[in-house]
Amino acid sequence: MTLTPEQLNQWQQDGFLKVAAFLNPTETEALQCWVEEIESWADSEDRWMHHREETPFGIRLSRSENFVPYHAGMRSLLTQGQVLDALALLMGESAVLYKEKINYKYPGGGGYAAHQDAPAYDEIKHHVTCLFSSDPATSQSGCLEFCASRHREGLIGLNDQGCIDREIADGMEWIAVETEPGDAVFFDSYAPHRSSVNQSTAPRRTLYVTYNARSEGDKRDAYYERKRQALIRYAAAGEGTGQSGRISTIGHFQGKTVH
Numbered sequence: 506m507t508l509t510p511e512q513l514n515q516w517q518q519d520g521f522l523k524v525a526a527f528l529n530p531t532e533t534e535a536l537q538c539w540v541e542e543i544e545s546w547a548d549s550e551d552r553w554m555h556h557r558e559e560t561p562f563g564i565r566l567s568r569s570e571n572f573v574p575y576h577a578g579m580r581s582l583l584t585q586g587q588v589l590d591a592l593a594l595l596m597g598e599s600a601v602l603y604k605e606k607i608n609y610k611y612p613g614g615g616g617y618a619a620h621q622d623a624p625a626y627d628e629i630k631h632h633v634t635c636l637f638s639s640d641p642a643t644s645q646s647g648c649l650e651f652c653a654s655r656h657r658e659g660l661i662g663l664n665d666q667g668c669i670d671r672e673i674a675d676g677m678e679w680i681a682v683e684t685e686p687g688d689a690v691f692f693d694s695y696a697p698h699r700s701s702v703n704q705s706t707a708p709r710r711t712l713y714v715t716y717n718a719r720s721e722g723d724k725r726d727a728y729y730e731r732k733r734q735a736l737i738r739y740a741a742a743g744e745g746t747g748q749s750g751r752i753s754t755i756g757h758f759q760g761k762t763v764h
């Protein structure tokens with residue numbers, strides 16, 4: 506699959522691009538199985554990471570990350586073929602996997618404050634994230650919302666949580682980008698985005714895969730090493746649990762993190 510000139514123009518203009526049915530039905534079904542496999546994995550001290558949150562319906566997984574080394578299907582989908590081809594077109598050079606995560610957002614699962622991803626991954630100059638829907642994502646279930654054409658402005662209203670200041674975010678124009686299983690949305694490291702709580706009765710599982718330009722090197726192992734250390738520091742400082750307990754190097758998650 507290749508992106509059309511119109512899609513590439515839209516990408517340049519908006520800083521994000523939805524590609525409906527990026528995955529074919531067989532690939533979509535495989536993705537949905539793999540997400541369920543990964544969420545059934547037992548906790549691990551030194552391989553993948555699971556994060557949990559307290560929802561009104563009990564404790565649920567909020568996120569899993571660092572699973573590509575341990576899942577052959579995900580590895581082949583995310584490190585070769587059409588995904589890398591599309592990224593090369595969007596980035597103007599070949600891309601290398603930086604990090605991957607699944608955000609589960611079970612019913613009642615927390616939303617994410619308005620932010621740009623750039624401050625979270627500051628050891629690379631530029632990156633692009635590709636989101637794949639495993640479940641339908643709607644305004645009700647907490648799909649992503651983006652601001653078009655604001656990715657060229659650098660960091661916007663950065664607050665002490667690494668997010669966009671609430672008042673500034675409230676004055677920005679947000680577009681809800683609803684997706685079906687198999688749809689992809691590519692977004693720039695400076696594209697402002699946010700999402701709300703899942704108010705539906707079904708999970709809104711979404712895979713997020715972040716790539717950097719190959720010319721910046723392969724930073725994946727260093728990223729996860731740094732992240733593990735950061736999570737240990739947050740836990741020691743009492744910042745790892747509770748409302749807005751950190752699951753990232755920025756404090757965007759609005760759910761109630763539990764361990």
Ligand SMILES: O=C(O)CCC(=O)C(=O)O
Pocket residue numbers: 608610616617622647648649698699700701711757
């Ligand atoms: O999954 C979501 O609702 C938002 C995810 C997000 O923006 C993030 O994890 O940085």
